[in-house]
Amino acid sequence: MSKQESLWTRSRQAVYAEITSVAMKLFLEQGFEQTTIDQIAATAAISRRSFFRYFGTKEDIVLGDLASQGILMRDTLEAIPLSVAPWEAIREALRRVGGLTQEPDVMLKVAKMMYETPSLRARSIEKHLQWQELLVPNIRLRLGLDADDRRDPAADAIVSSAIACLDVAGQIWTRTGGTADLADLYDRAVLAVRAPDDRTA
Amino acid sequence: MSKQESLWTRSRQAVYAEITSVAMKLFLEQGFEQTTIDQIAATAAISRRSFFRYFGTKEDIVLGDLASQGILMRDTLEAIPLSVAPWEAIREALRRVGGLTQEPDVMLKVAKMMYETPSLRARSIEKHLQWQELLVPNIRLRLGLDADDRRDPAADAIVSSAIACLDVAGQIWTRTGGTADLADLYDRAVLAVRAPDDRTA
DNA sequence: TGCCCATCTGGCACCGAGTGCCAAGCAGGC
DNA sequence: GCCTGCTTGGCACTCGGTGCCAGATGGGCA
Numbered sequence: 438m439s440k441q442e443s444l445w446t447r448s449r450q451a452v453y454a455e456i457t458s459v460a461m462k463l464f465l466e467q468g469f470e471q472t473t474i475d476q477i478a479a480t481a482a483i484s485r486r487s488f489f490r491y492f493g494t495k496e497d498i499v500l501g502d503l504a505s506q507g508i509l510m511r512d513t514l515e516a517i518p519l520s521v522a523p524w525e526a527i528r529e530a531l532r533r534v535g536g537l538t539q540e541p542d543v544m545l546k547v548a549k550m551m552y553e554t555p556s557l558r559a560r561s562i563e564k565h566l567q568w569q570e571l572l573v574p575n576i577r578l579r580l581g582l583d584a585d586d587r588r589d590p591a592a593d594a595i596v597s598s599a600i601a602c603l604d605v606a607g608q609i610w611t612r613t614g615g616t617a618d619l620a621d622l623y624d625r626a627v628l629a630v631r632a633p634d635d636r637t638a
Numbered sequence: 639m640s641k642q643e644s645l646w647t648r649s650r651q652a653v654y655a656e657i658t659s660v661a662m663k664l665f666l667e668q669g670f671e672q673t674t675i676d677q678i679a680a681t682a683a684i685s686r687r688s689f690f691r692y693f694g695t696k697e698d699i700v701l702g703d704l705a706s707q708g709i710l711m712r713d714t715l716e717a718i719p720l721s722v723a724p725w726e727a728i729r730e731a732l733r734r735v736g737g738l739t740q741e742p743d744v745m746l747k748v749a750k751m752m753y754e755t756p757s758l759r760a761r762s763i764e765k766h767l768q769w770q771e772l773l774v775p776n777i778r779l780r781l782g783l784d785a786d787d788r789r790d791p792a793a794d795a796i797v798s799s800a801i802a803c804l805d806v807a808g809q810i811w812t813r814t815g816g817t818a819d820l821a822d823l824y825d826r827a828v829l830a831v832r833a834p835d836d837r838t839a
Numbered sequence: 840t841g842c843c844c845a846t847c848t849g850g851c852a853c854c855g856a857g858t859g860c861c862a863a864g865c866a867g868g869c
Numbered sequence: 870g871c872c873t874g875c876t877t878g879g880c881a882c883t884c885g886g887t888g889c890c891a892g893a894t895g896g897g898c899a
Contacts, residue, residue, distance in 0.1 A: 487876080634726060690885090
């Protein structure tokens with residue numbers, strides 16, 4: 438059962454890769470919205486119907502990683518001792534997962550596309566919101582709350598803000614044409630948010 | 639020109655109100671996604687085509703206010719002296735605009751719908767992101783930056799986090815069935831985000 | 840009163856995303 | 870070689886949204 442499984446699992450993964458590769462190429466060439474699913478399916482030599490058996494939506498081709506990365510973030514976060522404070526723990530989890538890494542090549546173009554295409558941006562936010570549900574329980578514990586205390590806004594606020602900072606960092610990163618350092622931008626974002634309301638910046 | 643304008647402007651606004659009223663009723667009865675535009679148009683006694691002349695998308699019926707509220711927030715924020723620190727200024731602008739007000743009746747059901755309907759949630763976030771562009775320039779000034787310094791993440795991060803806090807507050811508010819105080823939830827959210835990483839909570 | 844113009848409206852055809860259904864193909868197990 | 874289960878493709882359909890055109894409406898003006 439396990440050998441055979443890995444057989445068509447492998448072929449399935451090959452199809453995934455093929456679709457993704459083909460689609461990404463088309464997206465970067467003609468833009469996301471200008472590329473139809475029929476076109477992707479035709480180029481990948483599968484039927485339109487089969488495409489939807491691999492990807493639920495067109496956006497999932499670009500944002501597929503985000504869902505799994507959320508799980509990864511949760512697991513990583515849970516591996517960090519509860520004695521570590523929330524912001525620090527999130528920052529460390531991001532570092533370990535590699536959410537602060539960037540390879541200027543293709544990534545910049547993809548990022549630009551994500552920030553400029555409304556439907557894509559919306560979906561990416563949506564996926565990030567799912568991170569919230571995944572990470573909040575652990576942050577509650579770090580705040581000394583019950584893991585399922587759904588009436589205290591503290592943990593949700595911290596996670597949500599952290600994700601907002603990550604998003605902003607990515608945004609600025611694309612604005613600078615990928616020249617800035619993503620991790621640094623994130624740190625500066627968090628710093629700005631959490632700095633006391635005194636003079637200077 | 640001005641008197642006549644107000645004439646068909648009034649009738650136009652009447653149609654707006656009619657559509658909104660009819661649609662909202664249908665949404666609350668059968669859910670957002672279960673209500674088709676044909677149904678709304680038929681109930682409002684207009685053609686499907688005309689509907690789209692009043693609302694660009696189905697979501698706009700529910701979220702129409704958010705766009706104009708963004709403008710209002712910007713204007714309000716700009717009326718607050720630059721000597722007021724960012725977070726404080728945003729908080730004050732929210733208070734003045736009434737973004738922290740809640741009327742438990744219909745509002746709770748609408749809010750629940752918004753948080754439970756993916757497409758609606760996505761669009762609402764999208765609209766909130768437009769707030770960011772509107773509010774950031776003013777916040778930059780409060781930080782001593784140029785109003786169009788697009789390379790510093792600080793202002794974007796603060797605005798984005800504030801909106802995240804507002805969103806979280808609304809979320810918890812609906813979770814509590816509208817019993818909690820929205821302004822209080824927002825304040826607690828901000829407090830949690832900005833509290834120093836000391837031991838305990 | 841009658842004409843002119845601008846605007847709003849409805850209806851039609853069309854597109855693209857996404858779903859349900861069913862029949863054909865292609866495994867592997869017995 | 871047959872049965873079984875999963876995958877595939879194709880078809881028809883729904884729904885949101887757009888472009889286009891023809892007709893109604895109504896106000897301004899001679």
